[in-house]
Amino acid sequence: MTRVLGISGSLRRDSHNTSLLRAAAEAAGPDVELELYDGLKQVPPYDEDDDVHPRPPAVARLNAAIEEADAVVFSTPEYNSSIPGQLKNAIDWISRPLATNALRNKPVAVVGASTGGFGAVWAQAELRKVLAVLGARVLDVELPVPHAHTRFDEGDLTDEEIRAALTEVLETLADEVREREEAKAVA
Amino acid sequence: MSTQILTIAPAGTWSLDPVHSSVGFEVPYLAGTFKGEFHEIGAGLTVEDERASLEGSAKVASVDVKDENLAAHLQSPDFFDAERYPELRFSADEIALDGDRNVSVDGELTIKGVTKPVTVTGTVTAPIADAWGNDRIGLNLTATVDRTDFGVSWNNPLPSGEPSLANDVTILADLQFVKAG
Numbered sequence: 542m543t544r545v546l547g548i549s550g551s552l553r554r555d556s557h558n559t560s561l562l563r564a565a566a567e568a569a570g571p572d573v574e575l576e577l578y579d580g581l582k583q584v585p586p587y588d589e590d591d592d593v594h595p596r597p598p599a600v601a602r603l604n605a606a607i608e609e610a611d612a613v614v615f616s617t618p619e620y621n622s623s624i625p626g627q628l629k630n631a632i633d634w635i636s637r638p639l640a641t642n643a644l645r646n647k648p649v650a651v652v653g654a655s656t657g658g659f660g661a662v663w664a665q666a667e668l669r670k671v672l673a674v675l676g677a678r679v680l681d682v683e684l685p686v687p688h689a690h691t692r693f694d695e696g697d698l699t700d701e702e703i704r705a706a707l708t709e710v711l712e713t714l715a716d717e718v719r720e721r722e723e724a725k726a727v728a
Numbered sequence: 729m730s731t732q733i734l735t736i737a738p739a740g741t742w743s744l745d746p747v748h749s750s751v752g753f754e755v756p757y758l759a760g761t762f763k764g765e766f767h768e769i770g771a772g773l774t775v776e777d778e779r780a781s782l783e784g785s786a787k788v789a790s791v792d793v794k795d796e797n798l799a800a801h802l803q804s805p806d807f808f809d810a811e812r813y814p815e816l817r818f819s820a821d822e823i824a825l826d827g828d829r830n831v832s833v834d835g836e837l838t839i840k841g842v843t844k845p846v847t848v849t850g851t852v853t854a855p856i857a858d859a860w861g862n863d864r865i866g867l868n869l870t871a872t873v874d875r876t877d878f879g880v881s882w883n884n885p886l887p888s889g890e891p892s893l894a895n896d897v898t899i900l901a902d903l904q905f906v907k908a909g
Contacts, residue, residue, distance in 0.1 A: 640800035646811045673882075676804030724812045 543715040545575045546610035550617035550628035550653075550664075552582045555696065557654040557689035558616040564698035565614065565652075565707040573711045575614070578606055587633045600634045607635060607643040612714040615672075617653040619664035624671065636675050645676040648717035650710050652684035654692075660685025678721070680713055736780045736825050736852050737865050742773040742905035744784075745864075749903045751786050755875070756894035758886075764793040764802070766816070773867070773905050781821040782833065784901065788814055806882040813841045818848075825852065833869065837899075839878035846871050850901075862906040869901045 547562035559577070566575040583599035591597060596604070607613060618625055636642050651668045653661030662685045673679045684706050686692060692700045752765035766786035774781050788810040791802050803810035820835025833848040850869035858864040875881070875897045883891040 639797045645800075645804065673804070673806045674801065676800060676806070678805045721811070 543573045543611050543711075543718050544609070545569070545573060545612045545614055545711060545714060546606055547575050547577045548581065548613060548615050548628070548631075549577070550581075550615060550625045550668075552627060556618070557656070557686070557693060558618050560693050560696045560698065561616045561652060561654050561686060561689075561703075561707070562614065563696065564704060565616075565711060568704050568708045569711050570708060570715075573715050575711065576610075578603065580606075581627060581631055584627065584631045584634060587630055592634070592637060596634075600631075603631060604635060604643050607647065610647075611718045612648040612650070613644070613677075614650045614652065614710065614714065615668060617651065617661055617664045617668050619653065619655050619657075619659075619661035622663045624664050624667050628668075629671070632671055632675070639675065642675055644672060646721070647677050648680065648714050648721065649677045650680040650682060650684075650714050652686070652707070652710060654686035654689035656688065656690050658687050660687035660689075678717055680710070680717065682710055682713065684710055735775055735778055736823050736831060736867075737773065737775050737905070738855060738863065738907070739775045739777065740907045742775070742865070742907045744769070744771040745904040745906050746770070749901075751784070751899070751901045751903075753897050753899050755897040758892055762793075762893075764791055766790050767792055771901075771903055771905070779821065780823040782819070782823060782835065784818045784903075786816045788816065807880055809840055813839075818846075820848070829854070831867065831869070837871070837873065837878075839873075839875075840880055842878040844873070844877055846873055848901075857909055858906065861909050863909045864904060864906050867901070867903045867905065869903070871899045872896050873899065 549556055549559040549562050551558040562577055569575050580599055580602055585597050635644055649672050651665045653665045655661040665683055669679050686703055698704055746769055750765055751769045754761050754763050768787035768790035771784035788808040791799055793799050802808055817838040818835055820833045822834040824832045829851050831850050831852050836843050837846040848869045848871040853866040855863045855865050874895050876895050883893050886892050
């Protein structure tokens with residue numbers, strides 16, 4: 542069983558990106574379990590003065606959730622052509638110290654939804670760049686969900702193409718996890 | 729007229745003296761050259777009649793640069809992917825030598841799991857007897873490769889849009905081999 546952590550970059554209750562991850566959890570194959578992270582809003586602003594042991598509880602909890610997961614899928618909206626501040630802030634916490642951070646070598650995928658016509662492609666590209674700098678094993682896939690308000694009915698995904706694409710993203714993540722485990726077994 | 733057969737070193741199995749050897753790389757970055765070195769290296773040279781073969785390896789995890797965050801980035805999937813491909817490897821069994829001790833090596837270089845043919849050039853010293861009763865030679869080799877051929881393709885654009893890191897990387901190996909005299 543591959544355990545995937547889903548982190549939505551949008552905090553609002555009826556977020557399309559959170560709905561997208563819920564749809565992904567339902568679309569996951571029998572060997573993949575996707576759990577949604579619900580504590581992003583509690584992560585405090587990054588301040589090196591606070592980056593001491595023990596770390597702020599909301600940071601420690603997020604870090605542990607990432608460490609325990611085999612893989613992570615991020616779903617990001619696009620704020621002013623880029624990554625939402627709170628998501629970037631959380632990643633900045635997780636990134637330290639860089640050489641041993643919890644996302645290092647972790648298979649990760651980025652998807653994204655926006656109400657505009659491009660489906661958060663810029664935010665997804667920037668997020669992939671940031672995750673690669675952390676040393677994550679970033680999947681070379683993009684899953685843009687444009688006009689997100691037309692693709693959900695009370696939070697339920699109504700677009701079958703996107704549902705199939707979500708299943709594929711999770712399967713690719715599971716493949717990466719298996720390859721990683723096989724490489725470790727050989728080493 | 730007889731043709732003299734030139735070999736890189738007297739016949740035998742030559743072992744690397746890793747303490748007095750180095751394997752590193754140089755790549756143009758921003759307005760200068762970024763340099764690094766691999767501390768854990770291994771190599772062997774076998775000379776038999778007129779044939780010589782060379783094998784070498786470097787542990788990616790032992791890469792040493794001047795900043796620990798940079799070292800961490802170099803080991804990540806963005807660059808060498810140390811977790812999946814822990815070693816760089818080189819092997820060659822075609823080593824040519826001319827009368828001025830210039831060496832040309834046609835071999836295969838493996839970086840990030842990708843193996844490509846590469847021509848390495850340099851020099852080899854005449855054997856000396858060292859203070860511990862061994863024969864010793866110095867082999868100085870250089871090769872330039874396009875890192876993107878090996879899937880090492882990270883870059884970051886400058887404000888002009890030009891890439892900040894060059895694709896052509898020079899690999900430098902300064903190797904001392906010893907053989908019981």
